[in-house]
Ligand code: AMP
Ligand code: ZN
């Protein structure tokens with residue numbers, strides 16, 4: 193009998209006979225709406241955003257990382273690291289060590305894991321036994337540390353917005369053993385409308401109404417699931433949008449000679465420049481006094497930007513001041529909206545809403561940084577986080593603990 197008990201003991205303990213019932217495994221479902229500025233919901237009625245704010249928490253704003261571009265920031269949200277540390281230093285960059293270029297429209301580069309440093313949340317999840325899904329999150333199409341999310345899709349700009357919702361809902365209906373408990377998904381609006389028509393345009397307002405309705409469709413479908421009460425849902429964005437105009441535009445080649453520059457990466461309003469040998473000071477001196485832009489040698493940027501130590505930031509960083517544009521040639525036309533500016537510029541700030549069992553109800557949080565989201569998700573999913581730049585303490589007050 194004693195022998196039998198010894199044999200059975202581990203099984204009995206494992207099956208929970210001697211332990212308390214395991215709590216439900218938590219979920220995090222995070223949606224990013226590209227370029228959704230912190231104050232867009234004040235422009236038009238947004239009943240679904242208002243609803244989730246009441247159901248959970250809303251940050252006064254979410255401070256993006258510098259530079260306030262799409263790829264650097266989505267990957268900062270995924271890793272908890274600033275772009276200088278995770279390596280996606282711009283939407284397009286040159287790596288002087290490997291002499292290779294990264295560009296967001298170059299599928300080979302986007303899907304090449306060797307460009308991506310840091311540990312994205314889906315890798316942390318997979319390492320600790322959590323199934324994940326990504327519908328177009330930056331980085332998820334690359335093999336990073338030998339891994340993709342469990343379910344992932346190759347980026348397709350035209351993929352129907354409604355079908356994205358249906359896919360996420362279908363993932364949540366998979367059998368428990370293969371059901372993702374971490375889902376990241378993405379819409380490319382209202383960024384596009386903000387660039388084309390400007391953040392104060394009626395077209396942008398119409399897009400915000402559309403994004404709010406999509407959120408409403410998603411919420412209705414989510415609420416119809418039997419375990420709806422278990423989902424922690426985050427709705428966020430990568431950056432905001434600032435007004436620009438062709439009247440406030442600086443053309444770099446009006447000030448610097450082409451032969452001074454070996455590589456120039458980026459587009460309005462920021463660039464990383466590699467100087468031809470001996471011309472770093474020439475470029476710096478030529479741009480220093482130009483009204484409407486700042487120029488720094490990498491290593492001399494203000495500390496708060498946390499940028500310039502990564503070799504991919506090259507020799508010099510050029511950044512337009514708020515509402516200014518910087519282009520290469522004077523005949524280049526700019527649109528009506530841009531982002532990429534200083535992350536202290538309030539127009540660059542993004543949104544953060546969240547609700548579910550992990551979150552407080554009807555709570556307005558002070559602004560925090562987007563690098564704090566990775567530690568927040570780890571906390572909710574009970575994952576041991578990789579080392580990050582973000583701070584869990586900044587976001588603990590959001591939680592229901
Ligand atoms: P930007 O506004 O220049 O920072 O870039 C935004 C654009 O990035 C969007 O319009 C998307 O089309 C594009 N984008 C977002 N995610 C991906 C992805 N995973 N692969 C390729 N392009 C993407
Ligand atoms: Zn973006």
Ligand code: ZN
Nearest residue numbers: 227383387531
């Ligand atoms: Zn954009």
